[in-house]
Amino acid sequence: MNKTSTRVWQSLLAVFCALVALWLVAPSLVVIPLSLSDKPSFAFPPTGWSTRWYSNFFDDPSWLDALTASLKVGLLVVVVATVSGTAAAVALTRSAFRGRQALRAVLLAPMIVPVIVVAIGLYALFLKAQLLGTTFGFVVAHSVLALPFVVIPVTASLQGFDRRLENAAAICGANRWATFRQVTLPLVAPGVLSGALFAFVTSFDEVVMSLFIQSPYLQTLPVKMYASVTRDTDPTIAAAATLILALTTVATLAATLYIARRNRVR
Amino acid sequence: MAVVEALTQATSPGVPAGRRAAPSERWGRLALLAPSIVLLLGVFLVPLGIMLWRAFTDPHPGLDNLTWYVGDRVQRQVLFRTFTTAFKVTVVCLLLGYPYAYAMVAAGPKLRAALTLLVLVPFWTSLMVRSFAWVILLQDRGPVQHLLTALGLGHPQLIRTNLGVIIGMSQILLPFLVMPLYAVMSTIDRRLILASSSLGAHPLTSFVRVWLPLSLPGVGAGSLMVFISSLGFYVTPALLGSPRDSLISQQLYTQVNVLLQWGRGGAMGAVLLVVTFAILAVLMLSIRQSARRHTKASEATSIEATSIEATSIEGAAR
Amino acid sequence: MSVDVSTPGSPSAQGALSAHGASITLKGLTKRYGTATAVDAIDLEARPGEFLTLLGPSGSGKTTTLNMIAGFVDVTSGELLIDDRPVHSLPPHKRNIGMVFQHYALFPHMSVSENVAYPLRQRKVPKAERQALVTEALRTVGLAHLGHRRPQQLSGGQQQRVALARAMVYSPRVLLMDEPLGALDKKLRDSLQLEIKRIHGELGTTFVYVTHDQDEALVLSDRIAVFNDGRIEQVGTAEDLYERPSTLFVAQFLGESSLFHGVATEGADGAGVRALDRTLRAGRGHARAGEPAALVVRPERIRVHPIDGAAADQAGVDQSAPAGNAVRGRVRQEIYLGNSRKLAVEVADGTQVLVRESAGDLSGSRPGDEVWLTFRPEDAAVLPATPSHDNTPTRTAN
Numbered sequence: 001m002n003k004t005s006t007r008v009w010q011s012l013l014a015v016f017c018a019l020v021a022l023w024l025v026a027p028s029l030v031v032i033p034l035s036l037s038d039k040p041s042f043a044f045p046p047t048g049w050s051t052r053w054y055s056n057f058f059d060d061p062s063w064l065d066a067l068t069a070s071l072k073v074g075l076l077v078v079v080v081a082t083v084s085g086t087a088a089a090v091a092l093t094r095s096a097f098r099g100r101q102a103l104r105a106v107l108l109a110p111m112i113v114p115v116i117v118v119a120i121g122l123y124a125l126f127l128k129a130q131l132l133g134t135t136f137g138f139v140v141a142h143s144v145l146a147l148p149f150v151v152i153p154v155t156a157s158l159q160g161f162d163r164r165l166e167n168a169a170a171i172c173g174a175n176r177w178a179t180f181r182q183v184t185l186p187l188v189a190p191g192v193l194s195g196a197l198f199a200f201v202t203s204f205d206e207v208v209m210s211l212f213i214q215s216p217y218l219q220t221l222p223v224k225m226y227a228s229v230t231r232d233t234d235p236t237i238a239a240a241a242t243l244i245l246a247l248t249t250v251a252t253l254a255a256t257l258y259i260a261r262r263n264r265v266r
Numbered sequence: 267m268a269v270v271e272a273l274t275q276a277t278s279p280g281v282p283a284g285r286r287a288a289p290s291e292r293w294g295r296l297a298l299l300a301p302s303i304v305l306l307l308g309v310f311l312v313p314l315g316i317m318l319w320r321a322f323t324d325p326h327p328g329l330d331n332l333t334w335y336v337g338d339r340v341q342r343q344v345l346f347r348t349f350t351t352a353f354k355v356t357v358v359c360l361l362l363g364y365p366y367a368y369a370m371v372a373a374g375p376k377l378r379a380a381l382t383l384l385v386l387v388p389f390w391t392s393l394m395v396r397s398f399a400w401v402i403l404l405q406d407r408g409p410v411q412h413l414l415t416a417l418g419l420g421h422p423q424l425i426r427t428n429l430g431v432i433i434g435m436s437q438i439l440l441p442f443l444v445m446p447l448y449a450v451m452s453t454i455d456r457r458l459i460l461a462s463s464s465l466g467a468h469p470l471t472s473f474v475r476v477w478l479p480l481s482l483p484g485v486g487a488g489s490l491m492v493f494i495s496s497l498g499f500y501v502t503p504a505l506l507g508s509p510r511d512s513l514i515s516q517q518l519y520t521q522v523n524v525l526l527q528w529g530r531g532g533a534m535g536a537v538l539l540v541v542t543f544a545i546l547a548v549l550m551l552s553i554r555q556s557a558r559r560h561t562k563a564s565e566a567t568s569i570e571a572t573s574i575e576a577t578s579i580e581g582a583a584r
Numbered sequence: 585m586s587v588d589v590s591t592p593g594s595p596s597a598q599g600a601l602s603a604h605g606a607s608i609t610l611k612g613l614t615k616r617y618g619t620a621t622a623v624d625a626i627d628l629e630a631r632p633g634e635f636l637t638l639l640g641p642s643g644s645g646k647t648t649t650l651n652m653i654a655g656f657v658d659v660t661s662g663e664l665l666i667d668d669r670p671v672h673s674l675p676p677h678k679r680n681i682g683m684v685f686q687h688y689a690l691f692p693h694m695s696v697s698e699n700v701a702y703p704l705r706q707r708k709v710p711k712a713e714r715q716a717l718v719t720e721a722l723r724t725v726g727l728a729h730l731g732h733r734r735p736q737q738l739s740g741g742q743q744q745r746v747a748l749a750r751a752m753v754y755s756p757r758v759l760l761m762d763e764p765l766g767a768l769d770k771k772l773r774d775s776l777q778l779e780i781k782r783i784h785g786e787l788g789t790t791f792v793y794v795t796h797d798q799d800e801a802l803v804l805s806d807r808i809a810v811f812n813d814g815r816i817e818q819v820g821t822a823e824d825l826y827e828r829p830s831t832l833f834v835a836q837f838l839g840e841s842s843l844f845h846g847v848a849t850e851g852a853d854g855a856g857v858r859a860l861d862r863t864l865r866a867g868r869g870h871a872r873a874g875e876p877a878a879l880v881v882r883p884e885r886i887r888v889h890p891i892d893g894a895a896a897d898q899a900g901v902d903q904s905a906p907a908g909n910a911v912r913g914r915v916r917q918e919i920y921l922g923n924s925r926k927l928a929v930e931v932a933d934g935t936q937v938l939v940r941e942s943a944g945d946l947s948g949s950r951p952g953d954e955v956w957l958t959f960r961p962e963d964a965a966v967l968p969a970t971p972s973h974d975n976t977p978t979r980t981a982n
Contacts, residue, residue: 017366020440027399027400030399031398042405044405044408083301091298110310112542113314116515117498120313122309124313140305168689169702170655170675170676170677171676171751173703186693201390205393207394222392222393230505241399245392253387256379
């Protein structure tokens with residue numbers, strides 16, 4: 001192949017990738033104009049503009065409650081999943097024991113098993129245990145889904161951690177706790193942090209399990225949105241979606257920039 | 267204190283693995299694993315157990331629910347439709363994702379960062395938001411329909427059709443294919459291509475003979491992720507599909523939440539579970555084998571079975 | 585939980601970093617992993633202020649021994665004393681030992697100064713004093729100007745100097761070094777060797793140094809313990825080991841040696857070995873009469889006497905034999921080394937005997953020549969061919 005045809009191929013690839021990029025990002029953006037529509041319908045494109053759906057979102061207690069519930073559950077899931085997932089990752093990487101591979105597989109299984117299958121069983125269990133619509137129920141349910149997303153990055157950073165540094169700290173006079181706090185933890189912190197971030201997003205986005213374990217008294221934001229789409233054509237959901245979209249974009253950008261700068265410093 | 271010990275124990279270099287652990291170490295390990303084990307048992311394994319138990323006991327002990335499922339024509343159709351939908355979604359994702367992942371590897375650092383970000387933003391964006399966006403786009407008299415009409419393609423129904431479901435799902439699941447594929451491709455030594463070309467091979471030949479086989483583990487891992495996710499997808503099909511064209515997850519929801527047929531729901535869940543793991547096992551084995559073959563040939567990539575999902579997430583973390 | 589400080593010997597900034605070296609005593613120290621024995625009942629003592637090197641091939645147990653002293657590896661049995669105090673039940677952080685690791689093991693998230701200050705922080709040394717000590721330690725290793733850098737920004741040699749500063753900043757009475765120069769290139773290794781030797785002289789700390797590099801051991805050490813297969817073959821000064829090896833392993837591991845294999849004999853005039861149809865005499869012997877043994881001579885102690893080819897053919901083989909230890913052979917190979925040359929001489933049983941001639945004293949023989957090899961009995965030793973650790977006295981006088 002000569003140079004010209006190579007260039008043709010390259011241009012074709014570039015155009016194709018631009019289209020794929022558009023396909024990845026553009027569809028979600030329609031929620032933005034819709035959220036600014038002045039009519040109580042999903043008609044698109046909107047014919048007039050207003051910010052009434054944003055006011056509606058912040059005035060309607062059911063939307064605000066859903067948002068609060070989602071944030072509360074999400075933050076609690078961060079604590080529960082990050083702590084237990086980090087501890088499990090430490091045990092899995094630090095010691096060889098029988099059944100380690102099996103345990104690792106079970107820890108990652110919530111990522112593979114279709115959520116709806118677990119959700120049915122959980123529904124039955126929570127029905128009996130009267131945990132439907134409780135914060136506790138939401139937190140444990142989401143935590144188990146978030147667990148693999150913590151175990152994976154923490155395991156990766158523990159594997160990249162040079163164990164000899166712990167010996168060095170010990171011989172410098174640091175006891176085990178000081179060694180863990182001053183040497184191990186700071187060096188695996190990026191893994192733990194990204195695990196925590198994954199955990200929050202997993203919980204904040206979760207719909208299927210939440211649909212089963214919700215109650216009219218406790219709904220998370222995605223559940224409220226789901227109900228809203230299926231029941232009525234109220235663009236308040238578009239306002240909510242826009243807010244979430246803005247939040248995720250900023251968070252992803254910040255995280256990417258943070259990681260990029262870290263890599264450059266290193 | 268046992269926890270701290272386990273956190274820091276076995277720091278000795280050169281200690282052979284698998285030696286007998288000291289009791290304190292064993293207790294420390296148990297303490298570290300306890301929260302996860304409790305979570306997994308209580309909120310994952312026990313619920314799965316309940317679901318399976320119901321499949322064989324509700325309303326009567328026996329295989330009634332399974333016989334019903336196997337014998338029911340509608341359910342067979344649903345299962346078949348679920349598979350074909352998942353297959354179509356996977357193919358669409360592959361067609362779009364493979365060149366994209368290749369471009370990510372071939373691009374310079376700045377462009378690569380931009381391309382990565384463009385995959386990560388949708389990956390992180392709420393599933394609910396993205397499904398909702400597709401509801402707006404594909405609705406009757408919506409923008410896509412308008413566009414198609416303007417292009418002279420008539421007035422096709424998109425929402426509440428299987429086509430709509432496939433469109434939405436393949437957009438939503440595309441990052442799950444691109445990230446593992448990129449992770450694998452980035453480990454391929456690009457000099458192999460150059461070497462092959464310098465030996466006189468046509469670029470297309472080198473691509474087909476060298477690059478394609480080496481990227482196969484990534485194709486396998488990514489397709490597996492997309493296919494398995496598609497099988498159990500609920501929200502998007504529920505919002506974009508119709509009850510007439512329902513997939514297994516929608517049927518499951520209906521059986522349990524609407525018809526209160528716990529046993530039948532359990533049977534369907536069991537089928538979905540078994541099918542998922544069967545596919546996982548088969549693909550995992552073949553990926554492992556091909557990885558081994560290619561590792562021998564070129565030290566390229568080897569994907570540990572359990573790290574297939576890991577690659578996608580680590581890709582996201584990167 | 586508080587940090588345990590076990591008498592760090594209250595370092596003071598003015599008094600620089602010198603310390604009284606501690607003695608280290610190992611008695612029957614043993615480490616077993618399952619059925620495998622990594623270290624087999626070794627006895628060893630490092631004297632206060634001494635530079636003791638543990639030398640041996642990889643897998644010989646030297647690193648495991650060091651790790652037992654440091655506390656990273658549990659002792660299976662035996663005693664481990666520092667200044668006559670048993671320490672084997674103390675965790676590493678309570679042993680008050682300094683250590684330099686092969687791959688530096690600097691904390692990447694701390695600056696050079698913070699790395700060096702780390703042991704002082706654990707010992708709750710007040711800040712002002714801490715800074716003075718860090719500056720002093722960095723000055724000692726010649727890196728006073730790089731305290732603010734991150735370890736990753738330094739070269740390998742600089743990183744190892746930082747590690748050295750970190751190990752000595754709190755004036756530990758014992759300093760362990762695990763192949764500290766193993767990751768560096770030859771030139772850097774040589775200059776750092778001299779520096780380590782200088783620092784040892786300045787500090788007065790007891791150094792225990794692990795290496796597999798015999799040259800390094802010879803340059804640095806007051807005494808060397810040669811490890812093989814989990815046991816100590818011999819302990820002594822460099823000269824002891826080189827001139828008076830007590831086992832075949834030591835003779836071969838340290839420097840070059842020429843061997844004549846045979847059966848040990850015990851004559852009125854000392855030890856000997858029956859080899860090549862004659863009895864070769866040696867000044868020293870550790871082998872029992874009748875057992876397989878080898879006579880060991882350093883190559884530079886062997887003299888080469890060319891044989892006049894024609895005369896030898898006429899007069900029969902041994903007519904021209906010089907008196908004393910003499911072996912006939914044929915030069916097979918010559919290696920020119922500048923200040924010396926090496927000859928490989930094949931003797932009757934087919935073994936190649938190595939001879940080194942210094943440039944000022946060449947015999948003039950060439951490959952193919954028939955020669956006589958001679959050596960003085962006092963330059964030779966008869967050592968058992970199969971090591972038997974139980975009944976052979978393996979230690980020369982301390």
